[in-house]
Amino acid sequence: MDFGGIFSALTEILGTPQYLLLLFIAVPVGLLFGAMPGLGGKLAIVLVIPFVFGMDATAGALFLIAMHSVVHTGGAVPSILFGVPGTGPDAATIVDGLPMTQRGEAGRALGASFAASGLGGIIGGLFLLAMLPVLRPVVLAFSPAEFFLLALFGITFIAMLSGNSLIKGLLVGFFGLMLAFVRLDPQTGAQRYTFDQLFLWDGIDIITGVLGIFAIPEMIAFGIAGGSMAQVSGKGASFGMAGVFNGMLDVLRHWKLAIRTSLIGSIIGLIPGLGGDAASWICYGHAVQSSKTPERFGKGAVEGVIAPETANNAKEGGALLPTLFFAVPGSSGMAIMLGAFVMLGIQPGPALALNHMDIVWTLMWGLMLANILAVVMFILLAPSFSYLSYVRAELLVPFVFVLTFLGAFLSHMAWQNMVLLVILGFLGYFLKKYGWPRPPFVIGLILGPIAEDSFHKAMALWGLAFMLRPGAIVMIALIVLSIGVYIWRAAKSKRNGRVMTEEEIHGG
Amino acid sequence: MAVKALLNGRVGTALMMALIFLAMTLFAIGLPEKARLMPLMVGIPGSLLGIVQLVVEIRGTIRNGPPEVTAERRKAELGMYLWVLLFFLGILGFGFIYGATALVFAFMVFGTRERLLTAVISAIATWAVLYGVFEEGLQIVLFKGLVLGHLMG
Numbered sequence: 001m002d003f004g005g006i007f008s009a010l011t012e013i014l015g016t017p018q019y020l021l022l023l024f025i026a027v028p029v030g031l032l033f034g035a036m037p038g039l040g041g042k043l044a045i046v047l048v049i050p051f052v053f054g055m056d057a058t059a060g061a062l063f064l065i066a067m068h069s070v071v072h073t074g075g076a077v078p079s080i081l082f083g084v085p086g087t088g089p090d091a092a093t094i095v096d097g098l099p100m101t102q103r104g105e106a107g108r109a110l111g112a113s114f115a116a117s118g119l120g121g122i123i124g125g126l127f128l129l130a131m132l133p134v135l136r137p138v139v140l141a142f143s144p145a146e147f148f149l150l151a152l153f154g155i156t157f158i159a160m161l162s163g164n165s166l167i168k169g170l171l172v173g174f175f176g177l178m179l180a181f182v183r184l185d186p187q188t189g190a191q192r193y194t195f196d197q198l199f200l201w202d203g204i205d206i207i208t209g210v211l212g213i214f215a216i217p218e219m220i221a222f223g224i225a226g227g228s229m230a231q232v233s234g235k236g237a238s239f240g241m242a243g244v245f246n247g248m249l250d251v252l253r254h255w256k257l258a259i260r261t262s263l264i265g266s267i268i269g270l271i272p273g274l275g276g277d278a279a280s281w282i283c284y285g286h287a288v289q290s291s292k293t294p295e296r297f298g299k300g301a302v303e304g305v306i307a308p309e310t311a312n313n314a315k316e317g318g319a320l321l322p323t324l325f326f327a328v329p330g331s332s333g334m335a336i337m338l339g340a341f342v343m344l345g346i347q348p349g350p351a352l353a354l355n356h357m358d359i360v361w362t363l364m365w366g367l368m369l370a371n372i373l374a375v376v377m378f379i380l381l382a383p384s385f386s387y388l389s390y391v392r393a394e395l396l397v398p399f400v401f402v403l404t405f406l407g408a409f410l411s412h413m414a415w416q417n418m419v420l421l422v423i424l425g426f427l428g429y430f431l432k433k434y435g436w437p438r439p440p441f442v443i444g445l446i447l448g449p450i451a452e453d454s455f456h457k458a459m460a461l462w463g464l465a466f467m468l469r470p471g472a473i474v475m476i477a478l479i480v481l482s483i484g485v486y487i488w489r490a491a492k493s494k495r496n497g498r499v500m501t502e503e504e505i506h507g508g
Numbered sequence: 509m510a511v512k513a514l515l516n517g518r519v520g521t522a523l524m525m526a527l528i529f530l531a532m533t534l535f536a537i538g539l540p541e542k543a544r545l546m547p548l549m550v551g552i553p554g555s556l557l558g559i560v561q562l563v564v565e566i567r568g569t570i571r572n573g574p575p576e577v578t579a580e581r582r583k584a585e586l587g588m589y590l591w592v593l594l595f596f597l598g599i600l601g602f603g604f605i606y607g608a609t610a611l612v613f614a615f616m617v618f619g620t621r622e623r624l625l626t627a628v629i630s631a632i633a634t635w636a637v638l639y640g641v642f643e644e645g646l647q648i649v650l651f652k653g654l655v656l657g658h659l660m661g
Contacts, residue, residue, distance in 0.1 A: 178532050185540070402599075405599050421596075452546045
């Protein structure tokens, strides 16, 4: 390992005013694109390509990577405050972030989210460094068989997220899966539930699905209840820096979880085709599964904020690896990034490792520095953000409605998505009102297409023998273990007839 | 128990879920063999679970009675449903720049009886963000609306 080269890239960034200036511009731009529902990292890259065109290749790439790596840090803000995810992978943050806001802990949730995002980004960068020597065999170890079983592993989390009613949770998860099948069949090209609607041919847009199932119901309920998003006043109301620091300390209190989910996120980022949505939900499921008090999740458990936020920032480091060294993008955002790199004169591929490792080190440091800068910037702004949770419903609801419709439209530039948004919004409200858990829906919607595509590919390649591949056996063992843990826990909790104490609920 | 008592939101939601699964499963049967594999693998157990949950909700209603909803709550709910539909139809018809701006104003004046000045400032802020930030700043062409788009050619 060329440690001299690694650290000279850092000193070059810190000693070059142009690079520092670019970082200071890129980070707020990335945060803004993340915080606006429907915009996201892909659109950010597309829109700033003309700005970086003509720049020195390293400077341009540094700008793009710094901006793209902090998008999800910004995306957590509307998720936590209003239940409107800024980007798809931030949807998992709603599940516990919004209840924390409703409990008057928006500052704490934001602090935890920013610190977790920063930590995830840094670990993602370090992961990039550590994986270089073993990159090729690891990436090649993932075939469609492992993809399918990994998706199935994620789907087993539906049970964990079902709360008190397993049947309701399974039904909502299956509903997400059924909606994931609304698209052209990848095998035959036959229209499946699309009814000649072109906008459905690529499947139901995840952002629209999440906005429909979470944002619209939350706003209807908020409008009916009135008051402010934070359902506390007087002494309980808090939007100072103390809450933000408390949230940051929560990441330290749950450091083992934060490191685990950062690593899981990085690994998922490394595998082309899974993407950030899967990383967030798989890590959220892992947090629930590994908690001693899983009942707290969905009601404002800070670990439910930490896990997805570490994952969706950490996966950027992982996703950069196959993009740079194999020219195989680890996510859709990285696919656009790949094009931008080529345009800047950087030719991703194995030759990059031989001739231009200096660029790789610069990008790695850029990714980590951008995450640190984003945390500092957002922490200073966090008290103002959390103040928004005390704005009256009458003033907030119309803006969030506009933002929600805008998010649905912008995600695919299709007005038909707004029709889908309203239908899912009403359905989501009834699910919320009558106690049906909503997170399983998103797991089904995200993992359904991955599971289906890879299942057909694995069957075509190996038949049912795909289950006997070494990687597949490991994945099957994980699935069995996951289900076993769920059954054991359910049986134990039934046997004990256990009721959680208040201390356990808020004890972190 | 009267059949009318079973027509409540709790049973209705379970019924809706069961019907969605049954409809999607039946539809899947008509698809080509490879295309229907996954929908049937999920749809059949989903339909069965949907029916089970429906029975659970009906039995719960028979045992405990339908969920109680006050007239005030029902009115507030209907009001919010109406606003969601108005936002949808307004934006669908007249786009983001004009439709959404007008609806923010209307929501504040007619929906929540805010002061006129607050409503005007909110509407201007909405317009400024949609037009200034999105259309001018980011050069993103927002949806013009079906009616307005048709009128403007």
